[in-house]
Amino acid sequence: VIREVHAAALPATALVVTAPSTAVVGTPVNVSVTATDATGATASGYMGTVHFTSVGGTPAMPADYTFTSADKGTHTFTVTFNTPSNQTLIVTDTSNPTLTGTATVAVRTPAPTVSSISPTSGSPGGGTSVTITGTNLWDLSTSAAVDFGTKPATVATCSTATSCTAISPAGSGTVDVTVNTRVGTSAPPPPTASLISAPP
Numbered sequence: 569v570i571r572e573v574h575a576a577a578l579p580a581t582a583l584v585v586t587a588p589s590t591a592v593v594g595t596p597v598n599v600s601v602t603a604t605d606a607t608g609a610t611a612s613g614y615m616g617t618v619h620f621t622s623v624g625g626t627p628a629m630p631a632d633y634t635f636t637s638a639d640k641g642t643h644t645f646t647v648t649f650n651t652p653s654n655q656t657l658i659v660t661d662t663s664n665p666t667l668t669g670t671a672t673v674a675v676r677t678p679a680p681t682v683s684s685i686s687p688t689s690g691s692p693g694g695g696t697s698v699t700i701t702g703t704n705l706w707d708l709s710t711s712a713a714v715d716f717g718t719k720p721a722t723v724a725t726c727s728t729a730t731s732c733t734a735i736s737p738a739g740s741g742t743v744d745v746t747v748n749t750r751v752g753t754s755a756p757p758p759p760t761a762s763l764i765s766a767p768p
Contacts, residue, residue, distance in 0.1 A: 577605075577611065577612065577613045578605035578607065578611065579605060579611065580604065580605060580611035580614045580616065580661075580667060581604065581606045581611075581667070582667065582669060583601055583603055583604075583618065583659050583660070583661065583667055583668055583669035584602045584604055585599065585600070585657055585658075585659050585669040585670055585671040586599065586601075586602070586671065587599040587600075587647070587657060587671040587673050588673060589673065589674060590675075590676060591649050591673050591674070592649075592676055592677075592678050593650060593651065593652055593675060593676070593677050593678065594648065594649075594650070594678070595648070595678075596646045596647065596648045597648075597649075597673070598644050598646060599645050599646070599657060599671065600642060600644045600645070601618055601642065601643055601644075601645065601659050601669065602641060602642040603616070603641045603642070603667075610641040610642060611641045612640040612641040613637075613641070614635050614639075614641045615634070615635050615636070615637070616634070616661045616662070616664070616667065617632055617635075617663065618633055618635070618659050618660065618662070619632050619659070619660050619661075619662050620645070620657060621657075621658045621660070622655055622656065622657055622658065623656040623658065624654055624655040624656055625650065625651045625653050625655040625675065626650055626651065627647050627648060627649045627650055627657075628647065628648040629647055629657075630645040630647070632662060633645070649673065649675040651675065652676050652677040653675055654672060654673070654675070655673055656670055656671070656672045656673075657670060657671050657672075657673065677749065678703070678704040679704060679754065680702060680704045680705050680748075680749050680754040681702045681703045681704065681754050681755070682700055682701070682745060682746065682747055683701050683703075684701045684702075685699065685700050685701070685745050686698070686699050686701075690736050691736075692738065692739065692740045693738050694722065694737045694738035695722075695735060696735070696736040697733060697734075698721075698733065698735070698736055698745065699731065699733055700714065700731070700732040700733070700734060700745065700747065701730060701731055702730060702732075702747065702754065703730055704729060704749070705726050705728075705729055705730065705731070705732050705747055705749070713726075713748050713749070714732065714734040714745065714747055714748070715744075715745070715746050715748065716734075716736050716737055716743050717739065717741075717743030717744060718743075719739055721734035721735055721737065722735045722736075722737055723735040732747065
């Protein structure tokens with residue numbers, strides 16, 4: 569008589585968290601969590617509940633999740649980082665705190681973009697209040713953060729990540745309006761919508 573012998577599945581002893589090494593603020597990334605046994609193999613029978621926490625930021629993280637038989641020991645989640653910094657994700661089994669894993673992600677702010685400005689003309693003496701519309705403008709914090717050609721705005725304030733107000737410097741001709749943040753400088757905006765001209 570020949571009998572098949574099946575080895576019992578080993579229990580999970582660790583959680584392996586796999587995430588991209590870098591991420592951009594506001595862009596969702598996939599993070600996988602895999603339960604592994606003492607040999608390092610996937611613990612396909614893992615049915616525990618995991619909880620996400622973080623250090624270094626406050627990302628939008630998944631709710632507690634209970635693994636199912638269909639997961640076979642691994643599940644992919646979505647995480648969205650809200651602030652730029654090096655952030656560590658920590659995933660822990662809610663019933664067994666020693667069953668845990670981490671992953672560190674360098675989160676960066678996207679480069680700014682300028683899509684439009686209003687108005688598109690102003691006094692050659694400066695002093696025109698210009699509303700700048702774009703994306704990723706939240707690092708705007710100094711008077712030199714907005715440039716009219718090669719000249720900085722006399723005043724620049726940002727109310728949201730998509731809207732800023734700048735006071736034009738004195739000058740003449742048509743120049744590009746660009747926004748500078750710690751990440752970089754916006755590319756020249758569309759010429760039909762994002763140039764400021766002052767009469768000569």
